[in-house]
Amino acid sequence: MELRFTEEETAFRQEVRDFIRTSLPSHISERLRLGYPPTKQDVVTWQRILNRKGWATYKWPKEYGGCDWSPAQRMIFQDENLLGHAPEVNSFNITMIGPVLIQFGTPAQKERFIARCANLDDWWCQGFSEPGSGSDLASLKTAAVRNGDEYVVNGQKIWTSTAHHADWIFALVRTNPQARKPQEGISFLLIDMKTPGITVRPIISIDGSHHFNEVFFDNVRVPVSQRVYEENKGWDVAKFLLGNERTGIARLGKSLARLHDMRELAPQLRAHGGSLLDDPGFRERIAALEVRAKALEITQLRVVSKMMQKSDGKPDPFSSLLKIKGSELNQDTSEMVMDAVGPLAMPDWARELDKLSSEGSNDPRIGPDWAGYAAAPYLMHRASTIAGGTTEIQKNILNKAVLRL
Template identity: 50%
Template sequence: MDLNFTPAELAFRDEVRQFLRDQLPQDIAQRVKNGLALRAEDYTRWQKILFQRGWGAPGWPKQFGGPGWGPVEMHIYDEEAAAAGAPRTIPFGLKMVAPVIMAFGSPAQQQRFLPGILNGEVWWCQGYSEPGAGSDLASLKTRAERQGDHYIVNGQKTWNTLGQYADWIFCLVRTDPNAPKQQQGISFLLIDMKTPGITVRPIITMDGAHEVNEVWFENVKVPVENRIGEENKGWTYAKFLLGHERTNIAGVGASKRELGRLKAIARKETKNGRPLLEDPLFAARVAQVEMELMALEITNLRALSAESEKRAPGPEASILKIKGTEIQQALTELMMYAVGPYALPFERGSIEEGDLTSVAGPDYAAPLAATYCNVRKVTIYGGSNEIQRNIISQMILGL
């Protein structure tokens, strides 16, 4: 296995860098680099720019409008985009439901749903977790009863990310409550968020943001033609989708950018009249995170190499999720430590509007507490790190 980029891959990297210099809106890049909140229109504006370039869906095959990149090109693009300050792709449409539609949807469903995802016109959200059905997703209780050519859906989903902006939601629902096993009797439905009977209620997170929601379904009428695949076979499609979700969480490129941001902050902050980055104890903590990030990147490249050789990645996918999220949390902790008391207070309005004139302390300190609080979640979603450790123990140790 050769982890060095080929001349063609290096040329591709130069092409990506030039595109980002020319086309990435600087107001968006500055928000990303400074840890400020992005607006819905920032994500859609960038997606439409990518679509015009033909790069709207890096992981899609050409037959569905993607660029046909291999895994190495996708890694290069992700790393360069993160370094430049491009927003991370909202995954629910492009990286989660779209692969399911490509793999299991009918030609009519592919023609109907994929173009709007690709060009950024249609925003999707996820309806998986429920109260009492998060890590144990197969215990979900949202019901869908078939009545002729429609289903009638009743139930509740929670921890629904950015559903307040969504046009459509993909949902796991129970269509056979008498199935002998939890994983059986579940179907995968695509639901228009404008359908009568859907209520979105905000959940304000500890960083003050409206990022997640509860979604209630009361006698929601969903055409049978919006079901993916076979009735009661939705768990198969759900596992396929979760595999795509998990591979997107490691965030190597974003963590490399945030490591650079941490070092920049530590050069500005001082201890005993010297830059904090020169303090041996603090420098050692930064070095530890940097080494772990380098190891994570190598593991990521190994997984990409396996994929390019058509070998399914093994437990390294769980390793990527565990270490990637732990590194993200460690970086936010070190930034808080570096700035000290100025990192504690934050004003949600200032972070969202990008106006930090009223904030005490240096500008770069203002969003750190909010980011720290928000990143507490990353070791939980996409399959908690405890679950990932169980997977590793079973697949490697046979326990």
């Protein structure tokens, strides 16, 4: 057992850091450093740079462009990306549909989609949740009725992140409403977002941004060749996707980057006649979050090491632990940043910025550049303990798989 980084691992960290510094366009890192979300073009640009380097798909099997990295290298790479203010790769492409196609796809599906998926030539989104099916995902109702070599899809998906950017959606649909158990009547379809009958409607979230959407399907015709795995076995695919090696599920690098940046920002902020860094209560808040980040970092390495050793392809229930602790840490670090900024966090910068750009106004920013977006991550991270299985559902999973009460 050895927790310290080896010389090779430290050299790898330096290599990744140097690559990001020299390859990431500065307008992108600057936008992310100030807390703004990356634009679609930012994500595309960076993922293609990574893909040229061979690093976009590092988690994939070697024969599909994977890097064969150790758990430590994976963690180092993720941390350096986030610390270097690089956008995250499109996770729908890289951690979801890519591995699904590698595991379950037909040769034709692999040929058609995998390389484009890696290079973000196709932007994928995920059609799982429905208005009546949130935590109880298997109750989903969007129907796909077989008609010759096509399915005709009718229904509605909701909370579809980045559907407005997407070229393709992978969706769970009901192909057998009479199945004995709801899980047994579901299939997994790949649907071109340009197919007639699809309507995308934005949902503006509490941070003022457009991230979520509703997606409506009205007699949408999908070739049967775009079904992944067997008919009515889509739940197996979904379980693989949700439990697939998800090293990044804790999004630890984001929390680390915020803690790192907070130390730089705090001396510029005032408290009790001194700087915020002179406030022992605030210093203690940073220290406590750093302790939590350290514990999560080690737990994450332990879980990932274990997952990489076993190769049964079954999800590890301890990824629920990473999800719970990682999402809470993201919430609490973003809350710390907003609280540190104080009143200047309150102007509705996202909407203000839209207005300014549409009117071509030259009004100055409200406050320093770091103030404008301080509240948005706090607001958006409320979703972290809801999306991808709520914290409460994760605890149910831990109970079912580990505690067995």
